Amino acid sequence: MDAIITFIGENIQLIYILILSIFVGIEVISKVPSALHTPLMSGANAIHGVVIIGAIIVMGHAEAGNWPALILGFLAVILGTLNVVGGFVVTDRMLEMFKKKK
Amino acid sequence: MIQQYWLYLIYLLGSVFFIVGLKMLSGPKTARNGNFLAAAGMAIAILGTIFMHTNEDGEPIGNYGWIFGGIAIGTVVGWISAKKVKMTDMPQMVSLFNGMGGACAALISLVEFGHLHDDASPATVLTIVAGLVIGSVSFSGSIIAYAKLQEIMKKTFRLPAQNILTLVLLIATLGLTVYIALGHPSAVLLYTVFALSLAYGVLFVLPIGGADMPVVISLLNSFTGVAAAFGGFLYDNQVMLTGGILVGSAGTLLTILMCNAMNRSLTNVIFGSFGGGSAAAAGGGSA
Structure with a gap:
């Protein structure tokens, strides 16, 4: 306790x-109107890509000879960036489509 | 020291951008700018971390080559795949990116577990293992959701006693997580939890039909948010905490809203044909 x-x-x-x-x-x-559910989900998906900051911290403080940490950290940075960049770009494309329809 | 305070200010700004961005994303007129704003918040938070972050011993970030290399690869691949994906294939793309975020959280936990000292408090260990569990569930679940929507995996699998099996797996995962946190931080146990979590994610999504997938993706999305927030706790990092929890709570509400829009309940989607396959099948078919 x-x-x-x-x-x-x-x-x-x-x-x-x-x-x-x-x-x-x-x-x-x-x-939120229901038409925006999917873009909002996608936008939120990009925002939790903030986990990339943790990956940068892991990578940035990994010691030179510690290969497991270096490799896992490197992978984490790549995956986190994919989440951030892919997330925001896909959301933008969805919203672009949304605008055209109107 | 003053540099650290600048970083706090940057994180504060990033958090505000996330909140305002999310708010704008929920209105049709402002949505696109909201997305830009959130992206800008992310950019300053990332750049601030790279150039200003110091750990407890006051050491700055190193390994710039690895970091910028990873960011470059992720940016190019992410940008191209997001630009190339067909409009109709976007939900599975979101799921795939969500899975990447979950995997990122899991990998962070794996590395940080290796850095644990013997005198680490149970709370710290729990934070690390919880990040691993939630991140892994989100990763494997998202990959299955992707495979289903992409029609790589066409059938809806249902193992015998699926719900019981899933429940047992969940209890085993949570039990082992607590056990590790209460003073048994061995690598073998950690990898067992890792494997159990991955399996749980797979079993969790496998029986759910394609029509319900957007709801599941939204749920897994909020999971990854929570995993990111655990990372925020681990590093005392405010922007990770705010960003993660925002998505965790907004994502959960969004999941419920999506269910309502389909006239279904969340339990109905998740446990599907528990006790009555026809009702769920009919619901899934009409949605």
Whole structure:
């Protein structure tokens, strides 16, 4: 029990961000029209590509001789970038199509 | 030190861009600019990390060759495949990119697990393993969703006692995750959890029909968001946390909204023909 309370205490700012972000996430998309469901999903998909930052940190602090870390980190950077770039470009193409239809 | 504060400011800006971008994405007139805004937020967060991030010991980011090489490869491949994909094939492309994000989160956890010290707190270990589990489920599930929509995998597989098997797998995965966190951080156990999570993702998506796939992709999308948020906890990284949780919560709501638009319930989609195959089949057919 003490360990849990200690964890919460030490990370209280992150936990506030966590809770508030949950509400913000729900609030900002609550009025989305159904035609925008797929582009919104795709846009959100690109945003969670922010995990690339973790990959950059792993890669950036991997020691020179630590090949498993280097290779896995490198792969993670590639995959994360795919998620970000592919995600935003696909979303843009979807929305472009949306505009033409109107 | 001051450099770190600049980075915090950049992360704050990135988070605001994500929130405003997501808000704009949910309105028809502003959607496209919202996407640009979110992309801009991502760009500054990435560049800020590369040039300003320092770890606990104050060391800056190194291995620039690897980082820029990886980003270059990812950008070229991602850009071309996103530009070339046919309009009708876009949902599976989203699923594929989502899977890449999940795999990215899983790989981060694998590497960070190797860096754990003996005195690591259970919370830290749990953060790492949870990122691995959710990222892996999202990865393998997304790949199956992709294969189904791309019609590489045409049939809907249903193993005998599928739901029970999936449940057992889920319980085993979660149980082992907690076990590792409570002071048994061995690599063998970690790879077992990794394998179990991958298998769970596959079994989770396999029985779901093609018409319900967009809902599943949306759900897996929010999973990856949560996996990214665990990374944020691990690195005390605010923008990863905000970005990840935003997608986690918005994605969950979006999943429910999509179900409502199809006149189905989420449990109905996920557990499909639990106890009555005909109802789910009829629902899937009409959607």
